[in-house]
Amino acid sequence: MDDTMLIRTEGLVKDYPMGADKLRALDHVDLTFRKGEFAGLVGPSGSGKTTLLNILGSLDAPTEGSAEVLGLRIETLTHARAAELRSRSIGFIFQTFNLLPVYTVFENVEFPLLLLRVPPAERKKAVMEVLERVGLADRAGSRPAQLSGGQSQRVAIARAVVKEPKLVLADEPTANLDAANSHKILDIMEGLNRDLGTTFIFATHDEKVIRHIRRKIVLVDGKVAADEATP
Amino acid sequence: MIIPRLALRNILGGRLRTWLNVLVLSFSYVAIVLFQGLYRGMDEQVSRFKIESEYGGGQYWQGGYDALDPLSVESGHAALPPALGRLVEKGRATAVLIAQGTLYPGGRVMLVQIKGIDPGQKIVVLPTALLAGNGANGDIPALIGERMAKSSGLGVGDTVTLRWREAGGSFNALDVRVAEVVSSPNPGIDVGQVWLALDKLRELTRMPGEASLVILARDTAERPEVPGWSYKSLDYLLSDIKAVVKSKSVGSTIFYTLLLLLAMLAIFDTQVLSIFRRRREIGMLMAMGMTRRAVVWLFTLEGALHGVLAALLAALYGTPLALLLVRNGWALPKGTDGYGMALGDKLFPVYGAGLVLGTAFLVLTVTTVVSYLPTRRISKLKPTDALRGRTS
Numbered sequence: 166m167d168d169t170m171l172i173r174t175e176g177l178v179k180d181y182p183m184g185a186d187k188l189r190a191l192d193h194v195d196l197t198f199r200k201g202e203f204a205g206l207v208g209p210s211g212s213g214k215t216t217l218l219n220i221l222g223s224l225d226a227p228t229e230g231s232a233e234v235l236g237l238r239i240e241t242l243t244h245a246r247a248a249e250l251r252s253r254s255i256g257f258i259f260q261t262f263n264l265l266p267v268y269t270v271f272e273n274v275e276f277p278l279l280l281l282r283v284p285p286a287e288r289k290k291a292v293m294e295v296l297e298r299v300g301l302a303d304r305a306g307s308r309p310a311q312l313s314g315g316q317s318q319r320v321a322i323a324r325a326v327v328k329e330p331k332l333v334l335a336d337e338p339t340a341n342l343d344a345a346n347s348h349k350i351l352d353i354m355e356g357l358n359r360d361l362g363t364t365f366i367f368a369t370h371d372e373k374v375i376r377h378i379r380r381k382i383v384l385v386d387g388k389v390a391a392d393e394a395t396p
Numbered sequence: 397m398i399i400p401r402l403a404l405r406n407i408l409g410g411r412l413r414t415w416l417n418v419l420v421l422s423f424s425y426v427a428i429v430l431f432q433g434l435y436r437g438m439d440e441q442v443s444r445f446k447i448e449s450e451y452g453g454g455q456y457w458q459g460g461y462d463a464l465d466p467l468s469v470e471s472g473h474a475a476l477p478p479a480l481g482r483l484v485e486k487g488r489a490t491a492v493l494i495a496q497g498t499l500y501p502g503g504r505v506m507l508v509q510i511k512g513i514d515p516g517q518k519i520v521v522l523p524t525a526l527l528a529g530n531g532a533n534g535d536i537p538a539l540i541g542e543r544m545a546k547s548s549g550l551g552v553g554d555t556v557t558l559r560w561r562e563a564g565g566s567f568n569a570l571d572v573r574v575a576e577v578v579s580s581p582n583p584g585i586d587v588g589q590v591w592l593a594l595d596k597l598r599e600l601t602r603m604p605g606e607a608s609l610v611i612l613a614r615d616t617a618e619r620p621e622v623p624g625w626s627y628k629s630l631d632y633l634l635s636d637i638k639a640v641v642k643s644k645s646v647g648s649t650i651f652y653t654l655l656l657l658l659a660m661l662a663i664f665d666t667q668v669l670s671i672f673r674r675r676r677e678i679g680m681l682m683a684m685g686m687t688r689r690a691v692v693w694l695f696t697l698e699g700a701l702h703g704v705l706a707a708l709l710a711a712l713y714g715t716p717l718a719l720l721l722v723r724n725g726w727a728l729p730k731g732t733d734g735y736g737m738a739l740g741d742k743l744f745p746v747y748g749a750g751l752v753l754g755t756a757f758l759v760l761t762v763t764t765v766v767s768y769l770p771t772r773r774i775s776k777l778k779p780t781d782a783l784r785g786r787t788s
Contacts, residue, residue: 224683224779245687252685259783263680267409279398280685324684 171332171364172198172221176230179216179387190216192387193230198366200331203358205367205378213387214368215336221366222255222334223247235331252280256325256363258335262317264309270296270320271305277328295323299353315346322350326357333357336368344373351377399690403697407705410666414702417666421659421706421759426714427652428755433718433745434726435645440746442637442739443630448521449582451633452489452611456480456625461494461608469494469509470561473608479620480610488616490517491607493597497560499590501548508544509589510560512597519613522585526575527593536596537575541586545577552577558590563602570600581740656759659706660766667699667770678774679782692771699767703760721745 179191191213198204206214219225220232223239224247232239235254242250251257256277264273271292278288296302299319309317318338325333335354339347355377358365367374375381375395383391407414447453457463461472476484476491483489493512498505513520515528527537535555540548550556552574559569572590580586598604610625612618619627671678681691725742 219780222683224783245689248682248685248687251683257680257683259680261676263676263683263783265677265680267406277684282398 169199170197171200171202172196172232172234174217174221174230174232177217177220177227177232178229179213179220179225180228190387191220191227194384194387194389196382196389196392198364200364201358201362202380203355203365203378204380204382205369205374206382206384207370207375208384208390209370212384214370214384216387217384218334218336218366218368221332222257223250252277253328254331256328256330256333258318258321258325258333258338260337260340262309262314262321262341264317264320264324266309268308269305270301270307270309270312273309273320274323274327277324281328283328291327292323295327298357299323313346314341315343315349318342318346318350319353322353322357326361326363329361330363332364332366334366334368337371338367339369339371339374347371347373399694399697403694403701406694407698407701410670413666414705417659417662417702418705418709420655420662421702421763422710422714424652424656424659425706425710425755425759426717427655428759429710429714429747429752430718430721430745431648431652432645432751432755433721433747434743435641435648436748436751437743437745438644438739439638439641441744442641443634445580445582445740446584446634446637447614447630449580450520450584450611451630452519453614453616454612454619454630455628455633456489456610456612456622457628458608459624459626463609466496466509469496469608473603473606474624475605476607476610477622477625479622480607480625483612483616483618483620484514484610487518487613488618489610489612490514490519491594491610493594493601493603493606494608495560495597495601495603497558497590499548500557500559501550501554504548506548507588508558510558510597511589511591512594513591514594519611520585521580522591523576523578524591524593527591527596533573535571535573536592538572539576539578539591540574541578541580541583541589543583543586544589545574547587550574550577560600562600568600656762660762663699663702663763664766664770666702667695667767670698671695671770671773675777675782675785678777679779679784682779683783688775688777692768692774695771695774696764696768699771700760700764702767703763706759706763707756718745718747722747 174194174196177191177194178189180187180189194217206217208214216225220227220239221234223234223242226240235250237250265276268276274292274296275288278291293302296305299322301316301319301323304312304316312320338350342350351374354365357363367378369375379395381393381395382389458472458474460468462468473493480489484491490513495510497508497510499508513522513524515524517524523539527539530536540550545551554574555571556574557569558572559567561567572592578586598606678691682688722745725744727742728739
């Protein structure tokens with residue numbers, strides 16, 4: 166892989182057992198992603214978007230084929246090595262925000278840095294900077310239950326990018342948000358992509374997201390049906 | 397340090413559920429420590445009373461004498477051997493002669509053991525000095541215990557006819573005067589017993605220089621081999637008492653085992669529910685880079701911290717309670733008379749660091765194991781399933 170290459174999949178297959186049969190979620194997917202991309206996996210439900218995102222995030226392993234992420238082959242990683250890869254280099258954003266309910270906004274965003282054992286002063290600085298960036302510095306002491314959906318997703322974004330990962334994987338990040346909040350968080354992510362060079366890959370079928378991405382990969386029945394740059 | 401911090405934060409976030417579990421668990425701590433302290437106190441208290449008033453530092457029994465066999469009294473006596481005689485002369489021991497007798501208080505007949513003891517002895521705590529000499533009317537001074545006084549209806553200054561059997565087998569009788577009613581928590585020197593001066597009893601029974609047993613002073617290290625006499629150590633003499641205390645202690649463990657089980661059930665349920673409700677959180681923790689092992693450790697520690705918080709809460713209300721009991725004792729109900737043991741009116745518990753730390757170790761270990769068991773499910777959980785709120 167050259168220096169600009171971030172991800173490469175070759176002949177990626179993922180089967181799920183369905184009783185005696187199996188369901189093929191990904192069918193020989195060959196893709197590459199370069200650093201700094203703002204790309205989307207697009208397709209209907211069941212097309213394999215989330216499955217591919219999970220494999221790229223080392224949350225799951227392929228049945229066949231190879232997925233190389235940041236120079237590491239996902240299919241060969243142990244559980245501990247996969248956890249280390251996620252901890253250091255990958256941020257996740259989910260549809261349901263998945264904030265830790267007993268922590269404040271500050272503590273939720275701080276969490277990935279705690280796992281990386283970043284010193285307290287650096288942690289505080291990094292957390293406040295990223296909260297500033299997503300417009301929630303004044304809500305640092307609030308609990309997730311006190312936030313709106315849009316605010317919660319902005320906290321999730323801050324948490325995903327606070328450790329300055331090379332890759333952020335966002336699974337339907339706007340599905341629970343209204344149009345205004347969706348555009349707001351997409352603008353934030355575009356800004357982070359532009360300013361920090363973070364690679365964003367979305368799994369989505371939301372037109373609002375599709376309008377923001379610069380590369381659209383269409384998945385149908387687990388196969389890449391189209392891979393095109395968007396205007 | 398991150399996982400302990402997270403665990404503490406998470407269980408404090410559990411609010412009422414956490415504190416209910418902690419409260420129930422703290423009852424277990426307090427119950428175990430209080431009850432074990434009471435039984436330990438009972439053991440020490442009974443042993444002390446028995447040693448002070450009856451056993452001294454151990455006893456020598458004449459070969460035919462057996463304290464548990466009343467029929468052995470008739471033959472269980474012999475001349476005091478020189479080796480034991482020397483200890484008595486040095487004030488390191490005191491001899492006791494026991495004879496069967498009959499008391500006739502108010503026209504009733506009571507079988508008694510007549511015990512002769514040196515009025516000048518300092519080995520056991522009994523007002524034996526009152527046994528010296530004869531009364532103004534020539535009657536013989538005698539000591540009886542409170543229980544004996546109650547059952548016979550006798551009081552200080554009362555005169556009562558005592559009949560005994562002499563060495564030759566013939567019966568004789570005379571009046572004895574109650575010089576003192578001894579108040580002792582030890583029924584072993586009281587019930588069915590009349591104490592006379594040793595020389596007087598030897599004279600009455602025509603057993604000069606004889607004894608049934610010899611009580612050693614508490615700090616006597618000498619244990620001479622004496623043919624025809626057997627040495628009974630304190631371990632032997634107190635073994636029945638320790639067995640009774642132990643059986644009572646074991647009985648009480650059923651109570652706090654139930655209490656502990658209740659607390660453990662609550663913690664187990666909390667853990668199962670917590671893992672079920674927090675699947676997405678578990679998935680997110682894994683997505684952020686925590687290993688399954690770290691998540692298992694986090695949830696186990698959350699459960700175990702219930703034990704730590706319970707220990708702190710138990711210390712908060714249990715310490716004043718324990719100190720109150722140590723200071724004022726546990727009043728025994730009237731009429732129980734120490735459940736047949738030398739207990740006294742009040743039971744004073746004894747707590748030690750070993751008891752408290754041992755209890756804390758026991759409860760924390762059980763809590764940790766119970767907390768760990770449900771978390772094994774996490775080690776099989778796939779991050780992708782957890783993130784969807786499913787169990788693998």
